Amino acid sequence: MKTTRGLLVLLALLTLATVACAVGAPGASAFERVGDKKILVFAGRQEVPTIDPSIKYDWSIRMMQQALYDGLVKYVGNPPEIQPWLAERWEVSPDAKTWTFHLAKHARFTNGDPVTAEAVRWSFARTLKLNQGPAWMLSDFLKEDGIKVVNDHTIQFTLTQSYVPFLSFVPWWYVMNPREVLAHQVDNDLGQKWLTENAAGSGPFKIKRWQQGVLYEIEAVDNYWKGWPSKDHVGGVILKLVRESAAQRAALQRGEADIVEGLSADDYEVVGKLPGIAVPNFPGMTTFGLKMNTQKAPTSDANLRKAVAYAFDYDSLVKIYNGNAVLQTSPFPNATRGHVAVPGFPRQDLAKAKEFLAKSAYPNGGVELEYVYVQGLEEERKMGLVLIDNLGKLNIKVKMVPLTWPNMVARGSKVESSPDMLAVFATPVSTDPDAVAYQYHKNSWGKYYGSSFYTNADVWGLIERARTLTKWEERAPLYADIQKRIAADVPEVFGMLQNRRWGMRDHVKGFVFSPIRLTGEVDLYPLSISAK
Amino acid sequence: MLFGLLCLTFAISHVMPGDPARLAAGPDANQSMVDTVRARYGLDRPLTVQFARYVGGLARGDLGESLRSRNTVRDDLLRYFPNTFELVTLALLLAVALGVPLGMLSAAYRDTWVDHWTRVVSVSGVALPAFWLGLMLQLLLALHFGWLPLGGRLGLTATPPAPITHLLFVDAALRGEWRTLGDALAHAVLPVVTLCFPALASILRVNRAEMLETLGQDYIKTARAQGFSGFRVVTRYALRNAMIPTLTMIGLRYGWMLGGTILVETVFDWPGIGLYAVNAAVSSDFQPIMGVTLLIGLNVMLANLLVDLAYGWLDPRIRRPGLM
Numbered sequence: 022m023k024t025t026r027g028l029l030v031l032l033a034l035l036t037l038a039t040v041a042c043a044v045g046a047p048g049a050s051a052f053e054r055v056g057d058k059k060i061l062v063f064a065g066r067q068e069v070p071t072i073d074p075s076i077k078y079d080w081s082i083r084m085m086q087q088a089l090y091d092g093l094v095k096y097v098g099n100p101p102e103i104q105p106w107l108a109e110r111w112e113v114s115p116d117a118k119t120w121t122f123h124l125a126k127h128a129r130f131t132n133g134d135p136v137t138a139e140a141v142r143w144s145f146a147r148t149l150k151l152n153q154g155p156a157w158m159l160s161d162f163l164k165e166d167g168i169k170v171v172n173d174h175t176i177q178f179t180l181t182q183s184y185v186p187f188l189s190f191v192p193w194w195y196v197m198n199p200r201e202v203l204a205h206q207v208d209n210d211l212g213q214k215w216l217t218e219n220a221a222g223s224g225p226f227k228i229k230r231w232q233q234g235v236l237y238e239i240e241a242v243d244n245y246w247k248g249w250p251s252k253d254h255v256g257g258v259i260l261k262l263v264r265e266s267a268a269q270r271a272a273l274q275r276g277e278a279d280i281v282e283g284l285s286a287d288d289y290e291v292v293g294k295l296p297g298i299a300v301p302n303f304p305g306m307t308t309f310g311l312k313m314n315t316q317k318a319p320t321s322d323a324n325l326r327k328a329v330a331y332a333f334d335y336d337s338l339v340k341i342y343n344g345n346a347v348l349q350t351s352p353f354p355n356a357t358r359g360h361v362a363v364p365g366f367p368r369q370d371l372a373k374a375k376e377f378l379a380k381s382a383y384p385n386g387g388v389e390l391e392y393v394y395v396q397g398l399e400e401e402r403k404m405g406l407v408l409i410d411n412l413g414k415l416n417i418k419v420k421m422v423p424l425t426w427p428n429m430v431a432r433g434s435k436v437e438s439s440p441d442m443l444a445v446f447a448t449p450v451s452t453d454p455d456a457v458a459y460q461y462h463k464n465s466w467g468k469y470y471g472s473s474f475y476t477n478a479d480v481w482g483l484i485e486r487a488r489t490l491t492k493w494e495e496r497a498p499l500y501a502d503i504q505k506r507i508a509a510d511v512p513e514v515f516g517m518l519q520n521r522r523w524g525m526r527d528h529v530k531g532f533v534f535s536p537i538r539l540t541g542e543v544d545l546y547p548l549s550i551s552a553k
Numbered sequence: 554m555l556f557g558l559l560c561l562t563f564a565i566s567h568v569m570p571g572d573p574a575r576l577a578a579g580p581d582a583n584q585s586m587v588d589t590v591r592a593r594y595g596l597d598r599p600l601t602v603q604f605a606r607y608v609g610g611l612a613r614g615d616l617g618e619s620l621r622s623r624n625t626v627r628d629d630l631l632r633y634f635p636n637t638f639e640l641v642t643l644a645l646l647l648a649v650a651l652g653v654p655l656g657m658l659s660a661a662y663r664d665t666w667v668d669h670w671t672r673v674v675s676v677s678g679v680a681l682p683a684f685w686l687g688l689m690l691q692l693l694l695a696l697h698f699g700w701l702p703l704g705g706r707l708g709l710t711a712t713p714p715a716p717i718t719h720l721l722f723v724d725a726a727l728r729g730e731w732r733t734l735g736d737a738l739a740h741a742v743l744p745v746v747t748l749c750f751p752a753l754a755s756i757l758r759v760n761r762a763e764m765l766e767t768l769g770q771d772y773i774k775t776a777r778a779q780g781f782s783g784f785r786v787v788t789r790y791a792l793r794n795a796m797i798p799t800l801t802m803i804g805l806r807y808g809w810m811l812g813g814t815i816l817v818e819t820v821f822d823w824p825g826i827g828l829y830a831v832n833a834a835v836s837s838d839f840q841p842i843m844g845v846t847l848l849i850g851l852n853v854m855l856a857n858l859l860v861d862l863a864y865g866w867l868d869p870r871i872r873r874p875g876l877m
Binding site: 053055060062068070071073076077078079151152153154156157158160161213214217230232233234235236259261262263264265267268271272274275277425426427428430431432434450464467468469470 | 570571572575576578579580581582583584585586589590621622623624632633688691692695696699703704705706709710712713819820821822824828829832835836837
């Protein structure tokens with residue numbers, strides 16, 4: 022009896038203590054406020070390990086880089102257009118080798134220093150020297166000694182050869198303040214350690230708090246040199262890490278997050294019906310394809326590949342995304358300049374599939390194809406189930422192999438190990454068709470989007486020629502030809518363009534979609550909050 | 554033992570498929586960029602040289618650098634380990650505070666409703682997946698009722714106290730930031746309860762079993778016959794003798810919990826080493842993997858040492874073998 026009484030008292034005390042903590046918990050607010058500033062909360066699943074513009078980019082990193090830094094030009098809108106930013110205007114020589122940019126004279130870094138041509142030169146040279154992050158975009162054509170300061174506000178780039186797509190990559194080369202960076206460098210590291218969690222930019226925001234692994238808070242620069250599009254612009258943004266999609270949904274519903282990204286297709290359907298929540302929904306530029314290994318049997322057999330392409334149920338891709346996807350009509354995304362709808366692009370046609378199978382080295386099927394996809398990605402798993410069903414009609418078995426992304430990249434990096442079919446989402450970083458076409462060049466072998474090891478010397482020749490021509494009227498027909506030839510070779514099952522969606526509280530205004538931005542990336546600059 | 558663990562972890566992490574240099578350089582990187590990263594982090598050296606350099610660095614307290622975070626592993630561990638330590642410690646303390654008394658109650662009132670309900674708790678703790686339990690608690694208590702925060706360590710606009718020990722609860726108390734401490738405790742309720750439940754179940758079961766055996770001993774009957782109260786018999790005579798195996802279970806659970814927080818950290822966005830280690834493993838980032846493994850190994854060794862010392866405190870026969 023006494024035992025019971027004693028222990029029950031102990032349990033009661035523990036319960037009271039727990040409830041006391043709970044009572045003290047802060048309630049949910051519609052949006053965060055700091056003083057009279059409205060702070061937007063973005064719940065994302067991906068960390069921002071570094072914001073050094075020369076080192077790395079992915080959607081979360083670049084979202085913050087775009088907010089903290091400026092480029093000479095910027096992609097805006099849908100379709101994405103290159104707009105003047107730090108550069109007010111520019112000229113290009115007739116041979117597309119020399120590009121001259123004239124800077125806005127009133128542009129300032131956040132610490133008040135003027136943005137000069139020397140800062141631009143230094144930033145580009147730094148990225149080339151460190152040879153990481155966006156360096157691949159221009160390093161084949163631009164060397165450090167090709168960057169010249171003409172005067173304080175004029176910078177000139179002289180390329181090693183004609184390269185018309187040059188301008189299309191410039192938006193991703195952000196300008197840093199060399200004086201501030203070098204003041205913090207350690208062991209001649211060009212500021213790499215410091216720039217991991219600090220910024221030296223001229224962008225509309227500056228860092229307020231950087232809690233790695235928890236949240237990243239930036240605050241608006243009130244006297245941003247370019248001005249603000251709205252007087253109700255956000256006073257700051259908190260990118261909060263919320264890793265579980267159920268928690269992201271809950272945060273949106275509770276009003277603890279204003280924008281969430283990366284929900285599943287089913288989650289978007291549910292939250293879109295809730296009061297106070299909108300789901301902006303736009304066709305994207307990310308293609309999904311089943312890359313087939315064109316150099317290793319059995320998928321080295323072109324007729325077998327065609328059989329697979331015509332057996333596949335393309336409508337299922339759209340169904341898996343609840344209608345929020347558009348089938349590809351070309352190897353190029355729709356928003357890519359020069360996109361053409363290729364006549365006779367494969368769609369499900371079992372009779373045709375059997376016809377091609379009969380011409381292949383496996384007329385009765387009887388082979389097993391390995392389908393490798395990202396472990397945990399439910400949509401890709403469902404696509405595998407569709408493949409099993411579709412190819413079963415050709416007596417072709419499908420072995421589904423889920424792998425982590427690093428292991429997929431590792432396998433796809435060599436012909437010998439690259440699987441028969443690899444599920445790949447690919448987002449071009451430029452609207453220039455060269456960015457997509459080059460994925461089918463031999464120099465892309467070994468990269469995840471080159472895992473089909475596509476071989477067609479004629480197509481390579483066209484790609485190499487098209488990138489040097491300066492007139493669009495001359496380039497366009499080449500790209501049309503490239504698209505048709507790649508489609509005819511069927512190095513992959515060209516799937517769909519997944520729509521980009523976010524869950525957003527309806528008091529968020531000014532959202533401008535641009536399909537050139539990666540996955541969950543949002544341009545934070547034009548956002549405002551309309552609620553009081 | 555730590556050196557053996559080091560060798561094993563190094564070997565396993567380096568035979569895993571994946572090219573860490575390519576992953577760190579980014580999916581669009583050309584070969585030149587991949588080679589730059591490889592050279593920068595010494596990944597182009599033979600494995601024996603890499604191992605020797607790592608061990609040499611360890612001797613200087615240098616745990617290497619993370620390809621993913623671009624920070625030193627030491628700084629990363631200092632950032633993330635205190636969060637896991639606090640989570641695990643609180644969860645274990647709660648598990649012990651509840652599990653031991655419930656085990657005693659269950660044994661003392663064997664085959665009564667008290668026993669049945671405590672056994673429901675113990676079976677649930679073993680059967681319910683921690684991930685599911687965490688999500689359910691979050692959806693019910695945070696989303697539906699709004700009683701508790703969804704996740705994280707502090708509210709969005711709260712700033713952690715300036716670090717002294719790097720333990721948030723301790724630093725908040727030392728700095729007198731009581732509001733921050735309250736906020737932190739509120740954020741800790743759900744993850745601590747989720748993490749404690751399986752440990753509570755194990756401790757309860759072991760303690761119950763040992764108490765049942767001990768309560769059947771002759772000296773217990775003698776104590777009762779001598780007129781000692783039930784409370785005194787159970788707590789003073791039976792519990793102390795039943796605690797040795799329970800203490801072993803507590804020590805084991807500590808090690809398991811340290812290495813098994815990833816699911817709870819993911820659900821509740823708790824910035825601990827579980828997430829750090831998994832992200833490193835997925836990125837083939839070797840040095841954080843080895844750093845985390847060594848740190849957990851060291852902690853488990855320390856926990857085992859404390860358990861061994863506690864044995865001696867509990868049982869004088871262990872302290873003085875002549876008493877046996």
